[in-house]
Amino acid sequence: MQRVLGWAAALALVFVLAVPSAQAQDTLAPVQVVQKIADDLATTIGARREELRKDHDKLIQEIDGILLPHFDIDYASLLVLGQSARTSSPEQRSRFAKAFYNSIAHRYAEGLLNYTRGNVRVLPFNAELNDKRTIVRTQVVLDDGKTVAVDYAFRKSSAGDWKAYDVIIEGISYITNYRNQVAAEIKASSLDSLIQRLETQGEKALEGMEKRQQGGA
Numbered sequence: 088m089q090r091v092l093g094w095a096a097a098l099a100l101v102f103v104l105a106v107p108s109a110q111a112q113d114t115l116a117p118v119q120v121v122q123k124i125a126d127d128l129a130t131t132i133g134a135r136r137e138e139l140r141k142d143h144d145k146l147i148q149e150i151d152g153i154l155l156p157h158f159d160i161d162y163a164s165l166l167v168l169g170q171s172a173r174t175s176s177p178e179q180r181s182r183f184a185k186a187f188y189n190s191i192a193h194r195y196a197e198g199l200l201n202y203t204r205g206n207v208r209v210l211p212f213n214a215e216l217n218d219k220r221t222i223v224r225t226q227v228v229l230d231d232g233k234t235v236a237v238d239y240a241f242r243k244s245s246a247g248d249w250k251a252y253d254v255i256i257e258g259i260s261y262i263t264n265y266r267n268q269v270a271a272e273i274k275a276s277s278l279d280s281l282i283q284r285l286e287t288q289g290e291k292a293l294e295g296m297e298k299r300q301q302g303g304a
Contacts, residue, residue: 117223117241117249118212120157127153129204136200146196159250160184162242166252166262171273182282189289208234219243222255 139146164184208226226234240253
């Protein structure tokens, strides 16, 4: 996954960690969901790049507004917790989901400022759409023109709309990758310690953005 760090990782990882919106959404096919997000990010960031570069709270707000309706942090975080989800309390699972999302969203938000239209090519969907789960395939175009395969796993929610829950970068599942890291850290310390670290990690990421902005002013 290291080859896709920067805005590409920002896009991929923030994609699958957004919280589902409570508002009803028009039902879109999974490939339409990915294309809409790519288009909305390009339009918003392209038109307001300098403004958002100076206002990080607004940047987070805009990213959340585009992503939140389409992704399932609760299901994704349960998969990441793995066996630890069985022994954790509802409060711990809720805190972990929020902290995990914020730690990644805040850490990679700055990278999304470099996102432009055409950075992501959503490939045509040629397979038969499964009633419950499916994969949307894309190609991320890097700065040097090379492409990286980034696939998104979707499942249909109980409300009947499609939510993304996993991203596979060059064949490596984000869920599997982070599950191994999380399991090791919980074994070495505890779930509460992990949650606390993630909660402070997001705050530190925003502080770092502010310092870099001030240093470049």
